[in-house]
Amino acid sequence: MDMHTVVVGTSGTTAEDVVAVARHGARVELSAAAVEALAAARLIVDALAAKPEPVYGVSTGFGALASRHISPELRAQLQRNIVRSHAAGMGPRVEREVVRALMFLRLKTVASGHTGVRPEVAQTMADLLNAGITPVVHEYGSLGCSGDLAPLSHCALTLMGEGDAEGPDGAVRPAGELLAAHGITPVELREKEGLALLNGTDGMLGMLVMALADLKNLYTSADITAALSLEALLGTDKVLAPELHAIRPHPGQGVSADNMLRVLAGSGLTGHHQDDAPRVQDAYSVRCAPQVNGAGRDTLDHAAVVAGRELASSVDNPVVLPDGRVESNGNFHGAPVAYVLDFLAIVAADLGSICERRTDRLLDKNRSHGLPPFLADDAGVDSGLMIAQYTQAALVSEMKRLAVPASADSIPSSAMQEDHVSMGWSAARKLRTAVDNLTRIVAVELYAATRAVEIRAAQGLTPAPASQAAVDALRAAGAEGPGPDRFLAPDLAAADTFVREGRLVAAVEPVTGPLA
Numbered sequence: 213m214d215m216h217t218v219v220v221g222t223s224g225t226t227a228e229d230v231v232a233v234a235r236h237g238a239r240v241e242l243s244a245a246a247v248e249a250l251a252a253a254r255l256i257v258d259a260l261a262a263k264p265e266p267v268y269g270v271s272t273g274f275g276a277l278a279s280r281h282i283s284p285e286l287r288a289q290l291q292r293n294i295v296r297s298h299a300a301g302m303g304p305r306v307e308r309e310v311v312r313a314l315m316f317l318r319l320k321t322v323a324s325g326h327t328g329v330r331p332e333v334a335q336t337m338a339d340l341l342n343a344g345i346t347p348v349v350h351e352y353g354s355l356g357c358s359g360d361l362a363p364l365s366h367c368a369l370t371l372m373g374e375g376d377a378e379g380p381d382g383a384v385r386p387a388g389e390l391l392a393a394h395g396i397t398p399v400e401l402r403e404k405e406g407l408a409l410l411n412g413t414d415g416m417l418g419m420l421v422m423a424l425a426d427l428k429n430l431y432t433s434a435d436i437t438a439a440l441s442l443e444a445l446l447g448t449d450k451v452l453a454p455e456l457h458a459i460r461p462h463p464g465q466g467v468s469a470d471n472m473l474r475v476l477a478g479s480g481l482t483g484h485h486q487d488d489a490p491r492v493q494d495a496y497s498v499r500c501a502p503q504v505n506g507a508g509r510d511t512l513d514h515a516a517v518v519a520g521r522e523l524a525s526s527v528d529n530p531v532v533l534p535d536g537r538v539e540s541n542g543n544f545h546g547a548p549v550a551y552v553l554d555f556l557a558i559v560a561a562d563l564g565s566i567c568e569r570r571t572d573r574l575l576d577k578n579r580s581h582g583l584p585p586f587l588a589d590d591a592g593v594d595s596g597l598m599i600a601q602y603t604q605a606a607l608v609s610e611m612k613r614l615a616v617p618a619s620a621d622s623i624p625s626s627a628m629q630e631d632h633v634s635m636g637w638s639a640a641r642k643l644r645t646a647v648d649n650l651t652r653i654v655a656v657e658l659y660a661a662t663r664a665v666e667i668r669a670a671q672g673l674t675p676a677p678a679s680q681a682a683v684d685a686l687r688a689a690g691a692e693g694p695g696p697d698r699f700l701a702p703d704l705a706a707a708d709t710f711v712r713e714g715r716l717v718a719a720v721e722p723v724t725g726p727l728a
Contacts, residue, residue: 218232218233220240220243220320221243222243222325224320224526225317225320225523227425231425233316242334250325254329261287268530268538268540269408270404271403278629288401290406291401294365294410295368295372296374298410300353301351301365313422314414319337319341325532327526327528328538330405333401340370343380344380345380345390346377348377355634355635356546356638357545358410359411359414360415360416361410364414368409370390413522415637417519423647427650429717430647430654433658433714433717434505434563435471436471438468439476439678440657440661440679441661442476442501443661443676444574444668446668449479454466454470454473457502462506464506464507464512468502468506469502471728474678474725474727477677479679480673480674480675481676495579497569505563511556512559514552518548518551522549528543547636553636553639557639558617560615561612561614562615564649568607571604571657574664575660589695600659600700600704604657611646614646618636618642659686659707665679678724682716686706686716
């Protein structure tokens with residue numbers, strides 16, 4: 213198999229495949245088993261469609277209108293209508309990577325053979341992804357129940373050659389023009405197919421998978437920045453000893469402590485409490501970094517378990533079962549995904565909070581144990597990093613608002629047929645903002661901590677080799693070191709990119725070995 217091709221089978225997909233398709237443009241192919249399962253399930257749907265008895269989703273209306281039996285001559289129109297009417301999103305466009313994840317994950321469920329969609333519809337979904345055609349999907353329109361309805365409907369509309377989509381060149385054009393330009397024939401939907409294209413948790417799941425990938429990088433980056441701050445504050449690394457964390461065996465805590473200990477190996481800055489008699493212990497933001505970072509890591513692990521289960525799921529209503537039954541169900545409810553999306557926003561906010569507290573400590577001459585005020589070159593004439601911390605504090609405050617759970621809310625819809633919803637899409641959207649903000653918060657701590665470490669080096673104290681590697685790589689990336697005041701925003705932007713792209717972790721690992 214080509215390393216740039218993801219083969220979609222009948223048994224779900226992996227987080228790595230989602231990221232490959234969504235972010236890196238991996239090609240998609242249907243397996244022979246998937247095509248066979250699609251055809252077999254379609255035979256069942258066609259047989260039910262030919263019977264006089266009504267079957268939900270095949271020969272009836274939808275939602276609160278499910279009691280109406282639809283005659284055969286109107287069923288194709290019904291499928292077109294559900295897509296057109298449900299493509300009712302509003303607000304800003306959703307990011308390209310989110311839409312690609314949404315499309316790929318819907319294809320994953322379709323390929324399971326439990327939806328009754330024809331093989332040619334699934335192939336057209338793959339063709340859209342491979343052509344780089346991305347439907348225009350809007351911010352608002354999903355309540356996280358009965359599927360991410362409006363977002364998925366906008367994707368299905370593009371399959372029909374209607375609505376707007378973005379081409380591989382980034383230009384938005386009528387979908388019909390884009391399909392024609394790439395030799396793709398629009399789909400004419402048949403019984404159940406319109407409904408099957410709309411009824412999934414694919415948007416919230418795609419955003420969860422990508423958030424987990426980003427947060428894994430951020431938690432390792434935060435372990436590194438916490439170690440740098442501990443070092444710059446002349447803290448003790450004794451609190452990172454494995455035997456201390458073994459007696460409170462939360463897995464993530466031990467991992468974070470080990471990461472920090474490896475970053476600090478060989479430091480000439482740690483363990484200087486004896487030089488400062490009033491200080492017996494480091495502040496909580498320094499001493500408890502492994503406990504906070506570690507608890508967040510354990511939350512990521514739990515969320516990854518939930519994501520894995522959902523990636524292995526076939527989410528539709530009704531579903532085609534192997535024994536030939538087509539049964540209604542509630543598997544489209546987004547509660548399992550929504551809960552962990554909200555949980556991740558909570559731990560991200562707390563990680564941002566502890567990062568900011570360490571930054572503030574580095575800048576306060578009364579608590580930094582010999583560092584200049586605000587890490588300024590000539591305090592009073594220079595303001596140093598004073599306002600960088602303001603920016604970081606503003607981001608932390610926003611993170612706390614984003615930590616308010618969306619899944620605790622529910623708002624009835626569809627004439628009270630859909631009377632309890634998950635709000636999982638909303639939880640996912642705010643988590644994306646939280647992840648962006650957390651990246652910036654970690655970047656500000658990194659920028660402050662590396663400057664402080666360099667100031668310590670000028671005082672005659674030698675940083676750890678891994679710390680020095682981080683400093684050198686950050687400076688090479690365009691974030692300058694200590695000196696008189698200058699236009700600071702470009703330095704902070706360079707630090708942000710450095711963290712976001714995983715380059716901080718990459719800079720220290722040649723010294724530390726692989727970090728978890």
